Structure formats: structure tokens, C-alpha cells
Amino acid sequence: MSQYVGKLKNSKTGEDVEIYQGFSWPCLFFGVLWFLAKGMILWAVISFIIVLVTGGIAWLFLPFFSNNLHYQAAIKGGFTEVIEGDDQMFEDTKDLNIQSVNVSLESCPFCNSNIHGGVKFCPKCGKLLEPIRCSNCNSSNPITNEFCQNCGNQLKV
Numbered sequence: 001m002s003q004y005v006g007k008l009k010n011s012k013t014g015e016d017v018e019i020y021q022g023f024s025w026p027c028l029f030f031g032v033l034w035f036l037a038k039g040m041i042l043w044a045v046i047s048f049i050i051v052l053v054t055g056g057i058a059w060l061f062l063p064f065f066s067n068n069l070h071y072q073a074a075i076k077g078g079f080t081e082v083i084e085g086d087d088q089m090f091e092d093t094k095d096l097n098i099q100s101v102n103v104s105l106e107s108c109p110f111c112n113s114n115i116h117g118g119v120k121f122c123p124k125c126g127k128l129l130e131p132i133r134c135s136n137c138n139s140s141n142p143i144t145n146e147f148c149q150n151c152g153n154q155l156k157v
């Protein structure tokens, strides 16, 4: 049986979509219509062709993947905001929005001299090259920041 995971919202259009995981009985019963109902025209066509080619056998396997396909299609369609359900399930989509500040540097952003990774201070100008931790909110900031991007606190190097 499919398990209800939660709802995703499209912040541009305001639409929401329910996400399930596991074997999809509705997909097994309604076939191509299931994909059409979910707005997955491309997959409706693809699945129809696969089923034709395999003489109908693929239809027994597609419901195992259809919920996952639906989830992927929703993400591609701009549904990103979780409005209901288990946050853990959507963890991988959230990660895309988090900017990594721990980029390994190849040159010093202050004096432009070449650096061989993993050094804490620039050997040429002596500036700190590690992400700066804010003394106020403890968040990590890019080394070129003068103020904390999270709370606005002045960063001391």
C-alpha cells in the first residue's frame, strides 16, 4: 500500500500536491490515466510505450516506481515548499538551497596568491582563510564577509 508522505507546495502558483511512497495501487488500476491525472503527460506516454513493448508485463512493475517518479516530477515542476508531512523525507531537496561556505580555496581572496588547500592563514598576507564563525549566533560566514550574514553582527578576524 502507498504511504502518505506529505504535501509539497509550488510557491509560484500556490498549488499543492500530495506525495506518496511505496507501491501505488491506483497506478496499477488506472494505468496511463494515473499519470495523466498527476499531470505527468511525458510519463503517461513513456509508460504506455514500455507497457506495449513488454506486452503488459511492465504494468506490474511500474507501480513500484510511479510514486517516486511523481515526486521527481513535482520537484522539477517547481514544487519545493513542504507544507505538511515528515521533513526528513524531503531532506535532499532542501539541501539544494543551502549555500556551502566551505569551498576549498585555490587563491587568496585578499591578495590573490595561490594557495595549496587546507591552510588556515594565507602564507603571503596572513589573512584568515577559514569560514568565520559569528560570535553572536555561531553561524558560519564566508571569509570575505565583514558582517554576519545571519544576524548582522560585526565579524572580528
Ligand SMILES: [Zn+2]
Residues within 6 Å of the ligand: 108, 109, 110, 111, 112, 113, 122, 123, 124, 125, 126, 127
Ligand atoms: Zn593572501
Ligand SMILES: [Zn+2]
Residues within 6 Å of the ligand: 134, 135, 136, 137, 138, 139, 148, 149, 150, 151, 152, 153
Ligand atoms: Zn551572527
